[in-house]
Amino acid sequence: MHLVPKTPTTKGPAEMFCGDVHFDVIAAGEAPSRLRVNLVRFAPGAHTAWHRHANGQTLHITDGMGLVQSRGGDIIEMRQGDTVYTPPGVWHWHGATPEHFMAHLAMWESLAEGQDGPETEWGEHVQLG
Template sequence: MQKLTRPATGKGPADNFTGDVWFDQIYRSEEPSRARVNVVRFSPGAHTAWHVHAMGQTLHVTEGVGLVGTRDGQVIVMRPGDTVRTPPGEWHWHGATAECFMTHLAIWDGTGNPDVPETTWGEHVTDTAYQQAQPGN
């Protein structure tokens, strides 16, 4: 058995996030496993830029209210206890609603290939698209 140490809380970089986002890497396995788990905390209105995971991603909300949006316009509202899976290669964004904080576990796998990125980041979600995704719109 081994107690794992983790880095300090990090601020989500402005290139990949809108608003205030903090994350803690709570698990990064060693080969042959490639599992990764972060706790990610979003302030109201904060969200990711568009991105895609080579191996897919699972989000599990622990508190607050969040959103996940896809390129085809689908939006899922997430509440505590909800789990959402984005398949490999699906462009998506996620974050808090405009009025609530939201915390989720982000769970994904590495690729096992240093030439294939785990996550590819795209452009920021437009303000219009984010506003249209809000519950009740």
Template structure:
């Protein structure tokens, strides 16, 4: 799925029952795993979050951003929810 973010837009903290890979196609992305550092991702780069890892992602405040969001397939017949949404990221972007 291709997702477009306006400058400074971001998701809330969330996790996926299965892994997720984000491949940035334009702009500049920011992402952070809970307890980790904010990471900058540029076009042509990808970042992967493992199953159940709480994280957020969005556009740098000065740049729009588009990424392809790729999920691992759940086991056939699994009743696994796609995402679990949590609290919003602090406005300073350092939502530790």
């Protein structure tokens, strides 16, 4: 057992996020684990671009209020304590409501040995409103 070195907080890149988003890497899949966990903080109205994960993604809301939508689906409001699962390959976005900050734990797995394709594929920015 050992302490995992802390990495600096990172500002979410403009090609992946709209608005003010910062994240901290909590777990980066130290072999043989493939677990990825980030604590992501969104300012009011900030959100991800459309994206999908090869092995799905689980979000657990730790603070505030947020929105999540899968392509073609309804926008769902999320609150502190809610957990949302998006299956593998499903295009989706998530972020804060226009009036509230939101923070969540984003959890997913890296690619398995022999699994092809990108771990996360990013698409276009979401057009809200």
